[in-house]
Amino acid sequence: MKKRNVKEESRHIEKGVQRVLYSEENIQNTIDFYTGLKIPFSITVSNFTVQVDSELEHIAYIKFPRSKKFFGAYRKLVNSINGMPIYTNEKYLKYHNTGFIYDKFYADKIYQIDIKSCYASILRNSKLISPETYEYLATLPKAERLSSIGAMASRKTRFIFNETGRIEKYEKIKSTMSDFFFYCVQETFKIMTEAAVILGKDYLFTWVDAIYFTGETNKRKVYDYFINEHKLDASFSILEEFEVELVQDCYKLQYKKDGVKTFMYVPTPQQEGRIRLENYLDTYKIKKHGKSSKLKSTTE
Numbered sequence: 001m002k003k004r005n006v007k008e009e010s011r012h013i014e015k016g017v018q019r020v021l022y023s024e025e026n027i028q029n030t031i032d033f034y035t036g037l038k039i040p041f042s043i044t045v046s047n048f049t050v051q052v053d054s055e056l057e058h059i060a061y062i063k064f065p066r067s068k069k070f071f072g073a074y075r076k077l078v079n080s081i082n083g084m085p086i087y088t089n090e091k092y093l094k095y096h097n098t099g100f101i102y103d104k105f106y107a108d109k110i111y112q113i114d115i116k117s118c119y120a121s122i123l124r125n126s127k128l129i130s131p132e133t134y135e136y137l138a139t140l141p142k143a144e145r146l147s148s149i150g151a152m153a154s155r156k157t158r159f160i161f162n163e164t165g166r167i168e169k170y171e172k173i174k175s176t177m178s179d180f181f182f183y184c185v186q187e188t189f190k191i192m193t194e195a196a197v198i199l200g201k202d203y204l205f206t207w208v209d210a211i212y213f214t215g216e217t218n219k220r221k222v223y224d225y226f227i228n229e230h231k232l233d234a235s236f237s238i239l240e241e242f243e244v245e246l247v248q249d250c251y252k253l254q255y256k257k258d259g260v261k262t263f264m265y266v267p268t269p270q271q272e273g274r275i276r277l278e279n280y281l282d283t284y285k286i287k288k289h290g291k292s293s294k295l296k297s298t299t300e
Contacts, residue, residue: 022050022061030059035165044158044173066147073140073148080133081180088182094189098205098266099196100251105244110204110214110255112237113195113222118209119149119184121232126187128180149184152177191230195222205251205266212239 020026027043030052034041041054050061115121117138124134137145156173192206199222202215211222219236226232239255246252246268254263 018057018059020059020061022063026061027052031161031165034161035163038163040161040163042158042160044156046154046156067144069140069144070148070151073137073144074151076133076136077129077148077152078177080129081177082130083128086179086183088179088186090178090182093182093185095185096205096207096266097189097193097196098251098268099203100205100244103246105242107214107242109238109240110212110242111216111219112210112212112239112257113219113226114210114235114237115188115191115226116233116235117145118188118232119181120145122184122187123149123180125231126183128183149181151175153181191226191232195225198222198225207264207266 027050031043034052034054039054039056041052044051044053048062048064048066050063052059052061117134120129120134120137123129124131137148140148152175154175157170158173159170160168162168188209189206192209192211195211196203196206199211199213199218202213202218204212204214206212213219213222223234223236226234237257239257241261242253242255244251244253247265249268250265251268252263252265254261256262
């Protein structure tokens with residue numbers, strides 16, 4: 001039996017779960033350890049942790065350490081949620097949209113209006129969280145606020161091992177809070193779509209909670225629309241040397257913001273259409289052939 005090589009000084013006990021810094025070697029040594037003892041165990045994989053559970057112990061291997069502020073914000077958010085989960089079909093949610101006409105586009109400057117604390121504001125305005133929770137989230141650094149809200153849509157995959165170390169089955173685990181997060185995505189896109197109509201021919205594209213456009217004519221109208229119609233505060237920025245180039249099935253965007261040059265990629269409508277078709281076919285396959293058409297949950 002191979003001895004596990006886990007640094008004991010990296011552990012600490014919290015609610016019965018030992019926390020250990022992640023490494024592939026640690027995971028392999030743990031698998032070998034339980035297989036040698038002939039003890040069944042499970043491994044649950046998420047974006048941030050790999051948790052191993054057995055009758056002996058529970059270990060969480062941390063891939064990306066999170067701050068105390070994140071955990072505090074997430075607990076406060078979940079405890080504050082008021083109301084039933086709101087149904088959304090996540091396969092058809094949209095986070096972005098484009099109004100580009102040509103394969104290439106250039107402007108000396110364009111404009112950006114970015115909604116502040118957008119998802120937290122939508123939860124507050126829909127009375128799904130308390131005003132106090134919103135105020136707390138709004139005081140957090142942007143990264144902490146976004147990650148705590150995004151954690152509501154966390155996904156995990158659990159692999160069940162038998163005493164010989166063979167994977168008998170796996171299961172997908174979806175957070176019970178997912179629909180609240182997807183509701184925020186859905187409502188944000190609706191609001192941005194309405195703002196694009198106000199902008200008309202000046203509209204360029206939407207990226208989550210920010211809208212980009214040319215010309216200053218409708219700037220005030222869009223800003224007032226966010227504030228007056230939806231009680232959403234927003235910030236205004238000017239982007240210089242804005243350039244768009246079609247690269248395969250994405251638009252490559254380059255620009256300067258506050259003198260700093262940056263770039264981003266935005267999918268084209270053709271790519272979005274392909275993704276929607278793939279999602280449709282996947283749903284059709286499951287509906288037509290039933291659960292047996294899914295990948296088997298047993299690994300040989």
